[in-house]
Amino acid sequence: MTSVPPPNFVPAPPALFMDYAGRRYAINVPRFIIGREKGACHLLLNDPNVSRQHAAIELSSGAFFIVDLGSRNGIGYNGHRVHRKQIVEGDRFEINGHTFGFSFRNP
Helix, strand or coil: CCCCCCCCCCCCCCCEEEEECCEEEEECCCEEEEECCCCCCCEECCCCCCCCCCEEEEEECCEEEEEECCCCCCEEECCEEECEEECCCCCEEEECCEEEEEECCCC
């Protein structure tokens, strides 16, 4: 017997975890904002070289992406500046010396 999901069924996205400064954050919203603007960001970076809303982790079509929100100093990935990149297991990104690691596993 095969089970068929109800017509309005939307599968849950994969769990994504971000490691930063010795802490692990669960990305559990469709758009997680990183920046220095209080009240507008999920993760605040107290750094004048970080834009008010610097980057977003976005869920799109079942995959997570890191997106530069028009920042002046950008997002670094493997020594290159990226504007939008799909996040895969073990990815590490940099925003002005702040390093963020990503995993789909929660040890």
